[in-house]
Amino acid sequence: MNVSSVSRRVPVQAHSEQRLKAILEAARLVFFEVGFASATLTETAGHVGVSQATIFTYFAGTRDLCVRVLGN
Structure with a gap:
């Protein structure tokens, strides 16, 4: 498995989960x-x-973020 395609952090707290969702929504908008x-x-x-x-806390880079956006 390619290390760069693996998410770096899984949010545990509700605040982190909300931040991750906001990042994914923003990324979807930017990619569009x-x-x-x-x-x-x-x-x-x-x-x-x-x-x-902060984004690098959750994702290895733009490619990793895009893969996650497409998976949601």
């Missing part, structure tokens, strides 16, 4: 607006109001 090739984690983070580092 600009496409995968132009999407950035910085743009997604800006939509949610979190840092890029």
Whole structure:
């Protein structure tokens, strides 16, 4: 299994679960607006109001995030 395709953290607390859902919704919007090739984690983070580092807490990168978005 490719390490970069595995989510980094599974949220345990309700606040973390809500943050993860917000990240996925924002990423879906960004991918729809600009496409995968132009999407950035910085743009997604800006939509949610979190840092890029927060997204890296849950995802290994843009590809990992996209896979998760498509899986939901």
